[in-house]
Amino acid sequence: QKEVEQNSGPLSVPEGAIASLNCTYSDRGSQSFFWYRQYSGKSPELIMSIYSNGDKEDGRFTAQLNKASQYVSLLIRDSQPSDSATYLCAVSNSGGYQKVTFGTGTKLQVIP
């Protein structure tokens, strides 16, 4: 079982729609969760962090965390063509190691 799993996509949504990106993880002790955006040929850019169960909103982005289900998601409202990128989920490792594990990413395509 992969430690952090994401659907590779591509996920295609029309401009103005809500894009929903999902991630599951296997480490029950994980406490910190992140979403990174990565444009083709570029490095990952941190867009959201979430640490507690529930929702966290930042502009058009909402991160949702459910530790009991080991599930974290990212919603992008009013999707724009500039949101087209690969979105990486990252989860902190428990056990005293100051590391995160990345998923393989979901490619999002916003169709004008």
Place this chain on the structure above:
Amino acid sequence: DTGVSQNPRHKITKRGQNVTFRCDPISEHNRLYWYRQTLGQGPEFLTYFQNEAQLEKSRLLSDRFSAERPKGSFSTLEIQRTEQGDSAMYLCATVRGGSSYEQYFGPGTRLTVT
């Protein structure tokens, strides 16, 4: 621009040659990570430093890879006797420290081994 810089941005080398990459972190960030990323994959952990101490190295990393962070400032990643399978993007990320896990990435170094 996160404030993390990496050099060179691109490196083309022949199989068997040694290469060295450099990462300059955000000044107040005391943790520094190296990752490798290939097409269609997420960043794969290689090693990390807390100040000048190398605290962990991936078991997947062969002895051809070595990293240093003298004086807890910039870091270098060296690959000896490069192989075609080493072709990838090499990413450096830094963290402020303490309980934070928020990583800020440099632009990466793309290595092509011919």
